[in-house]
Amino acid sequence: MFSKSCEYGLRAVIFIAQQSHLGHKASLTSISQAVDSPPAFTAKILQQLAKNNLIDSSKGPKGGFFMAPEAMKTLTLEAVVTVLDGDSIYTNCGLGLKQCNDKKPCPLHFKFVAIKEELKAMLQNTTLIMLVNDMNLYRFHLKR
Amino acid sequence: MFSKSCEYGLRAVIFIAQQSHLGHKASLTSISQAVDSPPAFTAKILQQLAKNNLIDSSKGPKGGFFMAPEAMKTLTLEAVVTVLDGDSIYTNCGLGLKQCNDKKPCPLHFKFVAIKEELKAMLQNTTLIMLVNDMNLYRFHLKR
DNA sequence: TTAATAAAGGATAAAATTGTCCTTTATTAA
DNA sequence: TTAATAAAGGACAATTTTATCCTTTATTAA
DSSP states (O other), rough: OOOHHHHHHHHHHHHOOOOOOOTTBBBBBHHHHHHTHHHHHHHHHHHHHHHTTEEEOOOOOOOOEOHHHHHHHHHHHHHHHHHHHHHHHHHHHOOSSSSSSSOOOOTTTTHOOOOOOOHHHHTTTOOOHHHHHHHHSOOOOSOO | OOOHHHHHHHHHHHHHHHHHTTTTOOOHHHHHHHOOOOHHHHHHHHHHHTTSSSSSESSSSTTTEEOOOOHHHHOOOHHHHHHHHTTTHHSSSSOOOOOOOSSSSTHHHHHHHHHHHHHHHHHOOBBHHHHHHHHHHHHOSSSO
């Protein structure tokens, strides 16, 4: 479904949101341990997210990755996925046709549209603060 | 969503079904032209499908790939996807956790379950004969 | 102002996926 | 029985994705 980059990125962002909600910055080391992802590879992913302003970062001692409380309310999973994997999951043809739409559809076009819309809606409607709140109510996991 | 192998494979199988419904065998050359896929690569995919008995093949002049009318009624897209990509799309965790289920879920587990079930149902409920019939009623495309 | 800390960034490396080429095997028809 | 045809199969090549390592830059606190 998603690339490894995107899987690690989503897990990392959720962890960062959780920590930020507690008033803590998260270091690369703490993140890759918390979500069980390769540190150096995770660093690249976090760089990308920071460059696109989905998360904040600061260098030096007491530095790390974090999110403003405001950002947590507006940042959606869809934004994270779009930065890391592009919008191909929502927009691309299920059979891989370059041009596939209502006017010129593949045989599965109309069957896929509904599913892809649902996926997109789910990701668009889920903000990081929602997940942080969920995780305070229930035991959810970010590793293994 | 699907691998290239699976995209090509699905397109090829649909074309083969279409041709078989007309009483024709489809050669590798005709298939890769009809669905715009790399011939040698497509050959490997068709080999896999034939070895798993999703399609039939015969060598020599007048040979090619084909499906029995019976098979067309029972073969589903899900079977094709499972042979080429495995069941990871339906079963794997959206965040890439090795163990993610109702008892030990990731934060997105319950949100993903519905979507993955819908995708699986769609593929399971779509037989090749259905698509062949659809394509006789409406102009659907298998290339570009 | 220096030492320590931590992210940013560049250069590679490993692995997986995608893709090609060539030989072998089976089948058909002349 | 031979020549032509077409899939099967093996070996290899290119590309993309995943992953690592090392240097640079910024920040903090002593």
